[in-house]
Amino acid sequence: MSQAEPKGFFRLVVPYNASDTVSGVMDFRLTDDQELLRRSVREFAETEIRPHVVEWDNAQHFPIELVPKLAALGLMGIQCPEEYGGAGMSAIDYCICIEELSRVDPSVSLSVAAHNGLCSSHLLMFGNDAQKREYLVPLARGEKIGAWGLTESSSGSDAAGMRTTATRAGSRWVLNGSKTFTTHGRVGDTLVAMAITDRAAGSKGISAFILQKGTPGLTPGRKEDKLGMRASETSEVLFDNCAVPEDQMLGDEGHGFVDAMQVLDAGRIGIAALAVGLAQGAYEAALRYSQERRAFGKTISQFQAIQWKLADNATRIEAARLLTYRAAYMKDRHRRMTLESAMAKLYASEIAVKAADDCVQIHGGYGFVKDYPAEKFFRDVKLTTIGEGTSEIQRLVIARELLAR
Numbered sequence: 327m328s329q330a331e332p333k334g335f336f337r338l339v340v341p342y343n344a345s346d347t348v349s350g351v352m353d354f355r356l357t358d359d360q361e362l363l364r365r366s367v368r369e370f371a372e373t374e375i376r377p378h379v380v381e382w383d384n385a386q387h388f389p390i391e392l393v394p395k396l397a398a399l400g401l402m403g404i405q406c407p408e409e410y411g412g413a414g415m416s417a418i419d420y421c422i423c424i425e426e427l428s429r430v431d432p433s434v435s436l437s438v439a440a441h442n443g444l445c446s447s448h449l450l451m452f453g454n455d456a457q458k459r460e461y462l463v464p465l466a467r468g469e470k471i472g473a474w475g476l477t478e479s480s481s482g483s484d485a486a487g488m489r490t491t492a493t494r495a496g497s498r499w500v501l502n503g504s505k506t507f508t509t510h511g512r513v514g515d516t517l518v519a520m521a522i523t524d525r526a527a528g529s530k531g532i533s534a535f536i537l538q539k540g541t542p543g544l545t546p547g548r549k550e551d552k553l554g555m556r557a558s559e560t561s562e563v564l565f566d567n568c569a570v571p572e573d574q575m576l577g578d579e580g581h582g583f584v585d586a587m588q589v590l591d592a593g594r595i596g597i598a599a600l601a602v603g604l605a606q607g608a609y610e611a612a613l614r615y616s617q618e619r620r621a622f623g624k625t626i627s628q629f630q631a632i633q634w635k636l637a638d639n640a641t642r643i644e645a646a647r648l649l650t651y652r653a654a655y656m657k658d659r660h661r662r663m664t665l666e667s668a669m670a671k672l673y674a675s676e677i678a679v680k681a682a683d684d685c686v687q688i689h690g691g692y693g694f695v696k697d698y699p700a701e702k703f704f705r706d707v708k709l710t711t712i713g714e715g716t717s718e719i720q721r722l723v724i725a726r727e728l729l730a731r
């Protein structure tokens with residue numbers, strides 16, 4: 327990670343005296359480069375994704391054909407440094423990319439977020455140089471697709487209650503068990519999976535491993551048939567005496583769970599950005615429709631009841647975006663942001679649910695059918711209050727952080 331102070335959003339401009347914080351002003355503008363990035367990703371999403379959204383959703387098709395195009399824009403290695411094949415962008419740049427994909431198709435955005443923000447991020451944060459060169463570089467270049475397995479059928483929120491084990495056998499570790507709800511569990515080439523290496527040590531007895539598709543004993547399980555986010559593939563992963571060399575342990579032995587929690591602190595900024603982008607897409611669809619649909623001799627946008635919905639959603643989206651960019655700003659400066667990322671994820675996901683609900687309501691009966699994008703936003707959005715920690719878990723994290731101060 328670059329140690330240089332990134333420029334851009336939340337630049338603190340202090341015009342008179344650097345020690346005089348009262349005279350300092352916050353500059354909330356994006357840089358010209360960030361504006362350009364937003365325009366580029368928006369144009370890409372409109373031309374390469376928008377025409378296929380309904381088809382991919384209906385067929386529950388993971389668009390593997392899109393991956394080289396995502397890679398050409400740097401979207402498969404957004405925050406990965408250039409020396410490891412990535413685009414070397416900042417956390418705020420990352421939010422812009424995720425938002426713009428989500429505004430058009432939240433499920434493509436979820437796949438990009440899981441690849442970048444879970445699998446690649448874990449390798450970047452805790453891998454050694456050799457592991458980064460071997461496993462991270464092809465992920466960042468989009469030559470391989472990443473997956474990350476923490477959740478099991480009997481342990482989601484209580485992730486440390488996992489059952490998958492890794493037992494030492496000479497110079498190898500042998501994994502047995504299974505993961506559930508793994509994004510890219512079937513299409514993924516590289517999987518980072520957590521397993522118990524010392525049951526007596528509880529959460530400090532969990533380690534992370536890098537697994538490659540095709541390793542004997544590693545098989546994809548059932549693909550989930552989902553309510554929403556249907557173009558993002560989610561499946562089980564099974565380990566049956568799956569042996570990996572010891573140099574495929576990622577991070578220190580017994581640190582896998584603690585490291586995973588840090589990965590999630592950062593990953594949640596991505597889910598917050600995904601929720602902001604989804605809310606933005608739903609809001610724009612509702613605004614557009616309200617200016618077209620006529621009732622009682624006027625467009626429905628002329629009714630105050632509709633205007634208030636639009637005003638409330640636009641305001642909440644801006645607030646969520648600010649919370650999200652603040653968490654990203656702190657990440658860019660290598661500051662601890664457990665509290666800020668949980669707040670951003672909680673708020674952004676819950677206001678996105680409201681934005682999608684209002685989008686359906688403003689569309690009336692047309693919000694309930696597949697001819698308009700409203701019903702898809704309504705289905706997709708629910709994942710944002712569940713994935714990478716439910717809203718209840720975000721509140722628990724926030725309260726724990728507040729009480730510890």
Ligand SMILES: Cc1cc2nc3c(=O)[nH]c(=O)nc-3n(C[C@H](O)[C@H](O)[C@H](O)COP(=O)(O)OP(=O)(O)OC[C@H]3O[C@@H](n4cnc5c(N)ncnc54)[C@H](O)[C@@H]3O)c2cc1C
Nearest residue numbers: 474475476477481482483507508509712713714715716718
């Ligand atoms: C589409 C999709 C993609 C996913 N991708 C991945 C992935 O790539 N990798 C991965 O590892 N996981 C992934 N997940 C799993 C996801 O992170 C979990 O589903 C989530 O953390 C919740 O766990 P759970 O489903 O076991 O629910 P549970 O933990 O069983 O929770 C059920 C309910 O109980 C509540 N609850 C639980 N504990 C508490 C508590 N202490 N206090 C208050 N309420 C509580 C929860 O908030 C929830 O409302 C994915 C899930 C989905 C749906």
